[in-house]
Each structure stands twice: as structure tokens, then as C-alpha cells.
Amino acid sequence: MKKSILILLTLCGTLAFAQKKVSGFVYEDANQNGKKERKEKGLAKVSVSNGIQVVQTDENGKYELPLSDDNQIFVIKPSGYAFAIDEFNLPKFYVTHKPNGSPDADFKYKAVAPTGKLPKSVDFGMVAQNESKDFSAFLFGDPQPYSLEELEYFRKAIVTEAANNKNGVLLGISLGDLVGDNLSYHPPYKEVMKEMGLPWYNVIGNHDMNYEAKEDLYSDETFELNFGPANYAFNYGEAHFLILDDIIYPDPRDGKGYWGGFRPDQIEFVQNNLKFIDKDKLIVISFHIPLFVGDEQHFHPESRQQLFDLLKDYPNILLLSAHTHFQTNQFYTEDQGWKGAKPLHEYNVGTTSGDWYSGEFNENGVPVSTMRDGTPVGYAFLNIKGNQYELDYKVVGKPLDYKMEIYAPKVVADKGWNTAMVFANVFMGTENDKVEIRFDDGEWKPMVKVKTEDPSYYAAVQKWDLSVTLLTGRRPSNPVESSHIWSAKISNKLGVGNHKIEIKITDMFGRTFSDTETYRIEAKK
Incomplete structure (x- = not known):
């Protein structure tokens, strides 16, 4: 018991909030100029978070949240609305508040510079859009280039084909390991992803972290600089998407390496977020490391069970992970600690880097890179129909029905x-x-x-x-x-x-x- 408590306390990090607040409005940006004007209406019942607490806007679109000196303040996109996207197709849904900057003095890859004071009102503009309840999303597992040459393989093999194969696709998710340890490749990765031309959401992987961090809370500082929050959520149609960082670094058991799992503040964010999600929604949760149910060596069992317990009353759930460089589907039942009415499905997605860009070169000058379980390199489609889903895996260079x-x-x-x-x-x-x-x-x-x-x-x-x-x-x-x-x-x-x-x-x-x-x-x- 003492060991479990010690690990739990270690995972908590330093998360105490100072007695400060942030407030502002979520509004419909009718003229799309990025500024709230008096005639533009506020949007009610939109969730806003500081990464732990989640509140909803009032009838005027106003919110108020506690504020520390290390916060990502973000809006959880409601269905039927869109954020502006930047030149890399990344939605502008957050504001970084780090008045002292990242604690990156010893980091190999620098992170967020001091952001200074926030404006008196931190406002988020959104634009109304038509969203079908039936749509698709791209799922990319582990691009993970260790060189710019491998990043070019990723572009030629995956991005160019997928960008020409996006009928009915509204968004995409990369499931971590966007690069292979060299975080200076995050910007070139974003340049490559511009070709997709869709709003794109990124998960942090164990190869996207700052390895010099002394506690997990600061292992994502460079990721935050390049992509924003590592834990966030958004809605499309009848689906609620939740993105989570499930890598604990350093591993609290020995201070080395990493461990799959969640900090208590992340579990609290999930709990606070789910309070505003209808039970009949489809919940799609994306993280990098699979849950490894039954393998306590690779995943923190208590935090996994906490996640299960928070989700048990939601009948429509899909879990998405990557990391392994092969492809599996798991169905969790009561034997694995799942207490829901039907088995919980985790799809461990095959990787876009395949077997780390290995093998002979094909006719396009790209390594064949078949995965160790015999799965050819490719990417997946998540096809959502209301609050239900189907999945397709697309082998590069083959028709979709090549199964x-x-x-x-x-x-x-x-x-x-x-x-x-x-x-x-x-x-x-x-x-x-x-x-x-x-x-x-x-x-x-x-x-x-x-x-x-x-x-x-x-x-x-x-x-x-x-x-x-x-x-x-x-x-x-x-x-x-x-x-x-x-x-x-x-x-x-x-x-x-x-x-x-x-x-x-x-x-x-x-x-x-x-x-x-x-x-x-x-x-x-």
C-alpha cells in the first residue's frame, strides 16, 4: 500500500493552483477576423478547460477558470462549429499561459518562451459549420522519422496518397511518435502534414518527449510549443473525441525510462470533461501506448482502472492507440476490470512508418517496411455513423478492399x-x-x-x-x-x-x- 501511495504522489507533480483566474468569451466570429466585436453573439454551454477543471460558458458565452503559471487554456469544440486553423492545419483552440516560460534550462530542445500577462479577456472565436453525423477520420500511427530522409519516405508513402483519398473525411489524428526523439523535426513534420488539407489533431508519443525533464508534468514542453495541449477534447457530429498523454516519464518505479499510465490531474480532467457529455454519444479516446491489460509491467494499473471506472456508464466507446508497430484489436470484459455493459474495444493501429522504414525499396523508392506481424504499411479510417463506428485499414498502394x-x-x-x-x-x-x-x-x-x-x-x-x-x-x-x-x-x-x-x-x-x-x-x- 505504501508503495502505491508513493507512486501516486510522485505522479501528481507540482500542480497547485495559485489564487488567480482567467475569464473571457466563446463567441461566433461572424466576420472571421479573430476579434470579438460587440455585435457578435456569445455561445452558451461550450466547455472550456485549463487542463484540469472544465466549465461551461453561460448564456452570454462567458467562462471563468482558475489559473496557474503553467496552463493551456482551451475550448472543447462543440459540434456544428469550427476553429480557424493555422498554416499547418492545426486548429487554433488554445492559449498558452506560461509567464515564466518552460523550465527548459537543461533541455536539449527548447520549449515555450515566457508568454507574459494574459489579456483581460481571453476570447475564442468559432465559425458555424455544417457537420454530418456520418463522416470519417484518418488515423495515422507513429510516423516516427529518425531523419529527414525518413520524413520524406513518410510523405511519399502515406501523406501524398491519403491527401488524394479523403472523400468524406473531416479530420485526422496522428497517434503519437510524430518524430523519433529529435524534436527539431516537429516543424518539418508539420510542413509535411500541410499537404493533408484537413484539421489535424496530434497525440504525444514517447519519442516526442523532453527526456531531460525531472518530472512527467514537464516532459511535454516542446510538444506544447509545437502542438499545444497534450490532453484535450473536441466534438464532431455525435462523437466526442478525447486526446490523452498516457506516457509517464520518468518512470516513478526507478526514475528511468517511461511507463504507460495517467497522472491524477489527467484522470481529474477526464472526469470533469465527461460531466458534460451525454451518455448516448460515441466516445473516441486516443492515446499512444496501448493499455496492456494483464501486463502490469508496461502500464500503471491503478490509473488504467480509474479510466475504466469513469467510462463504464458510456455504452459506445472506442479506444485508439499505436506504439507497438504491429496491429491488434483487444476487447476488454469484466475479467480485465471493465465494468461496462458490453466489451470495450481498443484498436491498436498499425504504423505509418511500418517496421521503422525497413526492408527493400519499392518502385516508388520507399522502404516496403512491412510490420513484424505481417501487416503491410498503411493508415486507417475511422468511419462514424451517428454514435456507432466502423474501421478500415488501408494498405498503401492497394484498393481499400484489400483486407x-x-x-x-x-x-x-x-x-x-x-x-x-x-x-x-x-x-x-x-x-x-x-x-x-x-x-x-x-x-x-x-x-x-x-x-x-x-x-x-x-x-x-x-x-x-x-x-x-x-x-x-x-x-x-x-x-x-x-x-x-x-x-x-x-x-x-x-x-x-x-x-x-x-x-x-x-x-x-x-x-x-x-x-x-x-x-x-x-x-x-
Whole structure:
């Protein structure tokens, strides 16, 4: 018990508020000049926060909040309104208040300069917009470039394609590790993201932190300079989006490295924010490190349970994470501490950097970078329909309905002991999917979900070890057990000749996709 209390106190940091306040108006900026004018109406019942407390504006659009010397004051965008965006497509929804600047004297990457006094009224202008209840959002996992060359790979492989594939998409979210430790790449990353032409929201990752910080509260100072708050929220249609920093740095257990989890002030922000969210809303929560339920080594269990307890009365929730550089779907139940009426879904999104820009170069001059579980590099779509959602993973350079890779032998013998297998790597595969196979136009039969390495990826890695000449690019990481592989025994009883393998997926959303492969049966000599 004493150890838990000590960790909790350590996570709190120095958060005491001085006896100061900030006030102002949220208003409809009719002429879009960024200044509140007497004739412009205030917007009532709009949430405003200092990062912990959340209040709503009165009938005149006025708010008032406690103020410390280290605050991001921000508005939680209501549905039907938009903020102005800056040249990098970042919404202008916050004001930074750090009169003394960031405590960054020992930081490698400088952060916020002293901001001076706030104006007497801190006002936020918004513009009315039509928002459909049915829309999509881009989800980008870990761009994570460690060089400007890798940032260019990200632009060529991901951004250019996605920017031309945004029909019905209203916004995008990058799920952390925007760069790879070198925080001077944050501005070039923003330059690349200009091409998307959509309001873009960013999550902090463990590779976006100030490693010189002595307490977690100050590990996001350079992120705040470049992107604003690390914890915030906004609404679109019938969906409420919540962005959270879930990296505790330094790890309070040993003062080194990082630990997944939330500080008490973050949990308090979530609690205060949810007070104003209707129970029938779709709640979409984005953070970087997956919750690792059952793995206490990687995530602070008490704060995870606190988050679960705050969410239990909301029936429509989706959790989004990245970090792992493979792709998984988890469904939490009472066995994992979740007390909601139905399982809680966490989608751990595949990364836009794939396996850290490894592998041979493709025809576009970009590393293939297939992930260690066999998921090809790509990005995801969150498709929202009212307060419900669907998910799609888009493999770069492939049509949207490319949902699996089939691995099968090219030729088998018609006699003898047959050990050959067919494997289907269903990139978005979940425990709630049905995967079936048939040969030629025969009967559909279920495939078996297995825990194994992706054989196609394993073969690609073996090429690097078996080649007698040095291959271009960087050797991929070794394969890991994939969570979305199905298998079946291949048939060698169909007669000599060419035959078709057809695999059909019925996914968790009731959608059906199929793909085919061919093989040959030859007479055994």
C-alpha cells in the first residue's frame, strides 16, 4: 500500500493552483477576423478547460477558470462549429499561459518562451459549420522519422496518397511518435502534414518527449510549443473525441525510462470533461501506448482502472492507440476490470512508418517496411455513423478492399502425406470475425485462428539472411506472433491441374470481403 501511495504522489507533480483566474468569451466570429466585436453573439454551454477543471460558458458565452503559471487554456469544440486553423492545419483552440516560460534550462530542445500577462479577456472565436453525423477520420500511427530522409519516405508513402483519398473525411489524428526523439523535426513534420488539407489533431508519443525533464508534468514542453495541449477534447457530429498523454516519464518505479499510465490531474480532467457529455454519444479516446491489460509491467494499473471506472456508464466507446508497430484489436470484459455493459474495444493501429522504414525499396523508392506481424504499411479510417463506428485499414498502394494476404504453396503433389497449409493474414482481423475457405467452387469451411508468425513476412526476412549479396535498405525486424492469422490444410485431392483458393471474411461490423489465390496439383512421380 505504501508503495502505491508513493507512486501516486510522485505522479501528481507540482500542480497547485495559485489564487488567480482567467475569464473571457466563446463567441461566433461572424466576420472571421479573430476579434470579438460587440455585435457578435456569445455561445452558451461550450466547455472550456485549463487542463484540469472544465466549465461551461453561460448564456452570454462567458467562462471563468482558475489559473496557474503553467496552463493551456482551451475550448472543447462543440459540434456544428469550427476553429480557424493555422498554416499547418492545426486548429487554433488554445492559449498558452506560461509567464515564466518552460523550465527548459537543461533541455536539449527548447520549449515555450515566457508568454507574459494574459489579456483581460481571453476570447475564442468559432465559425458555424455544417457537420454530418456520418463522416470519417484518418488515423495515422507513429510516423516516427529518425531523419529527414525518413520524413520524406513518410510523405511519399502515406501523406501524398491519403491527401488524394479523403472523400468524406473531416479530420485526422496522428497517434503519437510524430518524430523519433529529435524534436527539431516537429516543424518539418508539420510542413509535411500541410499537404493533408484537413484539421489535424496530434497525440504525444514517447519519442516526442523532453527526456531531460525531472518530472512527467514537464516532459511535454516542446510538444506544447509545437502542438499545444497534450490532453484535450473536441466534438464532431455525435462523437466526442478525447486526446490523452498516457506516457509517464520518468518512470516513478526507478526514475528511468517511461511507463504507460495517467497522472491524477489527467484522470481529474477526464472526469470533469465527461460531466458534460451525454451518455448516448460515441466516445473516441486516443492515446499512444496501448493499455496492456494483464501486463502490469508496461502500464500503471491503478490509473488504467480509474479510466475504466469513469467510462463504464458510456455504452459506445472506442479506444485508439499505436506504439507497438504491429496491429491488434483487444476487447476488454469484466475479467480485465471493465465494468461496462458490453466489451470495450481498443484498436491498436498499425504504423505509418511500418517496421521503422525497413526492408527493400519499392518502385516508388520507399522502404516496403512491412510490420513484424505481417501487416503491410498503411493508415486507417475511422468511419462514424451517428454514435456507432466502423474501421478500415488501408494498405498503401492497394484498393481499400484489400483486407488480407493469402500464403499458400504454388504446387503440391497429388499423392502421399500432405502437410501443406494455407494461411490468411487478415490485417484488421479480430476474435469476432469469421474466416472461411473453399477450393474451386466447393463448400465453404471455417479456417482456424492461430497464434503464429506470418509466414510471408518470415520468408521476406529470411531472404536477407540467405542472400549472398547485400540487399538495398535495412534488414527488417524479426517476426513476432501475429494476432490475426487463420489457417487451413490445403487440398491435394482435386485432381491434377490448376485450382483456386478463395477466402472470405465476415468482419466484426458484418461486412464481407474475399480474395483468391491459385495453386497447382501435380502427379507425384
